[in-house]
Amino acid sequence: MNTRPGRLEKLLGIDDAIVLGPFGGVSSVSLTAAISECGGLGSYGLYGYQPERIAQTIHDIRTETSRPFAVNLWLPTGDEVTPGDIDLAPYTRALAPLFASAGHRVSFLRAPEDSLVGLLALVPQAVDAVSVPVIAAGGIADRRGVSAAFALGADGVQVGTAFLRTRQSGASDACRRAIGTVGEVGTVLTRATSGRLSRGIANDAVTAIEAAETIAPFPAQIWLTGQFRTEAARVGRSDLLSLWAGQSAPLTSTRDAHEVYQELRAGLGSAAGA
Template identity: 45%
Template structure:
């Protein structure tokens, strides 16, 4: 992004903490993050973020190197905190049963049925080590409180730490865990509900209720997320006590995004007026635009637990995306998706900042 397209500086506790110019954070996307979009938001004065779900250590190092080549501005790398269930293997009979449920989709896309892997996810410790070695300006976490030694090592390296909360209790736990800022993620947010103290279904607090309560409960900066896509959402979040906003869907629909054209088109279509909370695609509760697969797999007994379900559907979702088959893709989207109007990251930033006081 060229200097003439950079949005005017808007200082807050968050901009001072991150070394950015405007209090806007790009939501980290698992699977559809792009170097181009992350760099565009950072170059525009905000904090670009890149989701590292499923990345091994070498991929993390390579991604961080590409980001540093693409932007000299601060950016964040995002990790999922494990809850201990990720390493539990499925019995072969259960794995085969879940594969059988998904077989029609593999057959339709002319893909072979997958064999049970040795592991569904890379080693979390190796992910953390590679991320901290890369020294991004910020590292953000979802699904839990990072371990004290991780926070301590991040701070030793001069890295700011963000946690993500879906309830006030989670925000308080994150502050006690030493994070420097907290994202208050309202239930309107697209993608996974990143709850960790109680089940996600019991942690569905709306942004307007969550943000002011979190702002009252913690002393660290608060970043509002959920239902924010234009200047009105930005202004409302700041009025509620947020120090910054985090925006996902509006940036996901831009040309800099890694979302395939069919995904970007459906985000701008009347279909985006309806979203559902579903475990079908990953085994964890997430908000997205309903499609064929979410309608067909309605029996919870046919859905593997996370991360097995995410791994299994991940064997055919890329092929579906390549074919523009939106019926078999993860169409994560927030409830503010119908407010999407802009096609570039620069225009989204300008629209958001138009909600700031003169």
């Protein structure tokens, strides 16, 4: 169990050790501010943003909350490509059938495929190995997950998918509906829509791209699939969207973010009484 309660809250200036996962592409100012106002740490994913837009986004969040919040800047790992690095033609041909129609696993020490340690095993090992606060992330969507994370020794929790489905998130209605079907179709680890390993819902786009066995490296695959994903979002075609979702998706609902937060917060009380 956590033997150093309160240190993450003190470090970050927050009331509760609950962190909003920063969504690349579907973050919203309202959701970030809402979580901070509730007492947690609201977060906003800034992938692809230019400096001017970063500054404006931070300003917009600050106008809605005076509480602490975080912004997630994309950290290059050295394997990214630029438009002039590769010939995109073969990858474009592989995606041709989809043009007609339309959450990453980060690892730094080893390849993502070699870093698939489950939370139950990983958290206590991390707690034993480091002196800094440990935030558990992955598969946490209700009070039971929060309580379990603290029982494993975590100082806090980061929650993504449970908030992604709330009305305040930047996700489209089609994406929210798709998350609600995960109990039937499940999630997969794939490089299909971005070129990097990520977990999401296996829709028609993922199936077709993997069957073609021609996937461009990151971020070229994002540039290519973005050409049909933008139109898919406009017309509500969830079968052609990037549907990032975690394994906790069946535990989520379309409630207000404040309600989801209070459900998670109840787990902090359970952890304290453990």
